[in-house]
Amino acid sequence: APADAPPAAAGPAAPRARFDILGSALLGASLMGLVLGLENAHLRWAAAIGALSLVPFVLWERRAADPVIDFSLFRRRTFMGGSLIIALQNFAMYSVLFELPQVAARLSDVGPRDVGNTLVAMMAMMVVASPLAGRASERFGARAVALIGCSLALAGMVLLAARPLVVITDAIPALLLLGAGLGLTSAPSQAAAMSDVPREQSGMAAGLTSTMRYLGGIAGLTVLGLVLTETRDSDAVLREHTTAITVFCVALLLAIGCALTLPGRSRAPASARL
Structure with a gap:
């Protein structure tokens, strides 16, 4: 074509x-x-209707041109592993935040300051560990950091079940371990999950991960509603505490299994090492 020929007109953009x-x-x-x-x-019927409503939702999403959720995301191993870790850890974390004050209040008189000083131990360790986890996962890989974090969180939960809970501050050592584990795990799990999806689906994947995070917390509180009662008999209260913590330990053990699906340390190309 001549050099001075006008550029060809672009075709119409796809709607x-x-x-x-x-x-x-x-x-x-x-x-x-x-x-x-x-x-x-008293609203269990609403849960049943909500579950049944997922059937028409799935059927519609399979034929929608631009679905809210692309179900092919559930076939992505790393995405599902990272998202499930976040959901399982929120299942345990939010439940502990509600369970400990209730149990302590039924065992002994506990003031708001004691509750705050105890729970802030876990949150403080999460704040400290989270930025370290991001840097560590870049060097050692998401799988290694998430496995360490999940193991620390499980160790903290086991200690919470094993150590006598005379006063609520007895839980501080366990909460420090739990918070460190949660903080180490969150960043590599979320980063690995998002890196496993195409860029054009990143918004959808982020929304799905957030939904799973909140559903994990809701499921944990539901378990508490089924396990905890209002009795003040110390033996019964401790049995309920042990039962609840055991369920949370199982959740964190499942999170360790999910951590195995995350990518390991990536080798730097030869040009980057020169």
Whole structure:
């Protein structure tokens, strides 16, 4: 073509798919029913309706041009492993934040300051460990850092179950371990999960990971509602405490299994080492 020829006209841009309003409404109604039903014993029917509403949601999403959730994400091993770690750890973390004050209040008189000073130990360790986890995962790989974090969190939960809980501050050593483990695990798990999805699906994947995080916390509080009672008999209270912590230990043990799906340390190319 001559050098001074005008550039060829670009073809018409492909029309973007319309936002999936129906899928969003079905998903929102399903999750709302599940949350209300799991959190309130007298609304169990809402949980059943929410669960049943997932059926038309799945059927619709499989035919939608631009679905709210692309179910192919669930076939991505690393994405599911990282997302499940976050969900399982939130299952344990949020439950402990509610369970410990309730148990301590039924065993002995406990003031707001004691509760705050105890729980802040876990949160402080999470704040300290989280930035370290990001740097460590870049050097040693997400799998190694997440395995260490999950193991520390499990060790803290086991210590919480094994150590006598005379006063709530007796839980501080266990919470320090738990917080360090949670802080070390979160960053590599989330980064590995997001790196496993295509860029055009990153927003969808982030939303799905956040949803799983919140559902993990809700599921943990539901377990507490089933396990804890209002009795003040010390033996019964300690049995309930042990039962709840055992369930949380199982969740953290499953998180260790999920950590094995994360990528290991990547070797730097030869040009980068020169």
